[in-house]
Amino acid sequence: MSEPADELVRSCQNGDTAAFSRLVAETQTGVFSLAYGVLHDHQEAQDMTQEVYLRVWHALPSFRAESKFSTWLYRIVVNACLNRRRSLRHNLAIVDDPELFERITAPRADPAGQTMLRERKEELWAAVDRLPEKYRLVIVLFYQQELPYGEIARLLSLPLGTVKAHLNRARQALACSLGARQEELVETL
């Protein structure tokens, strides 16, 4: 997510709903992706995105720009989603939205040589969805939202070393899942 302009944020703080509409348009993909990354439910992520933006609208006057707006926004999203997830008591399915999954894996017109590589990537993305929450969250923040290590650490109130350790364990787990998949293919052939 690109950082919204300071002027846009200030207009929103002054109650400009048109500016807030632009702010939502600029940031909603990042917010929804993060909510989906934590909640793993399309409808829950949609509800949470709406709730987060309403909270942001009411809390904007108290935003003092001591941190970046995106960091402030992500903190609200992460806290709200983790609270929601706790209240749901892990009743959510791991992957519950076949339509979304089809959209991600929809075939595109590309050279035949690229197909295998794309399939492998899609398998890895599916494997990310099956990771435990703490690993999935840092993967989403680091790779999808492109936040640096330090910002993720501040956002999740974790030591920097823990963030790096979570990322490394997630990478190792994904590499192992890729290895297992390759072995399965060799056995099948």
Next chain:
Amino acid sequence: MRPCELCRAVLPQYIADGEPSLPMHEALRAHLDACPACAAYATRLRTVEEALHAYPAVPAPPQVAARVICTVRTPARQAETWEPLPRSVWAPVLVTVIVTAMVFLSVGQLSPGLFWGNLEATFAGWLQPPEVMSGAPTLTIHPEDFWAVLCGIFVSIAGLGFCVALSSWNARTSKTLGQIEASAAERASRFWQNVRHAD
């Protein structure tokens, strides 16, 4: 730790950070050249890294933004609910009123004439039936009656204002007053600390 285990422990960070060419990684690179299993593992990690960098964001459904903006643009209706005053409000007010009344009455009893003279005599004068006089009616206002009426009007207006103010009490006001109270307590504490340091 065996070389392969050590290699696999540091490889994810090594590959994610762009495989920096530092002297400390010379041994790692040498091991990767010599060990096919670790080299294959490094290849898998590179595939993982590439896939993760392309991890797609999930697009938000279009109705999300529309609903948010619609809700934001709808003016919030002021809730007009009359709620009973909490005990934390009416109890101190009641006690204050009673104590104030007792103080005034006792002062009036102990030193007649200090505020409005002898209270009992004043009330007794009010309760007496008016004398029907044969001549033209004359109105005589004693100083104690004047002050009693004035104080009565003052107390009535103040009480009325106080009641109106309290009737608009709600959770937000309560919170605001709580913050004022906390702020005052903090200032008093700081003042006291400064006084102690000054001593």
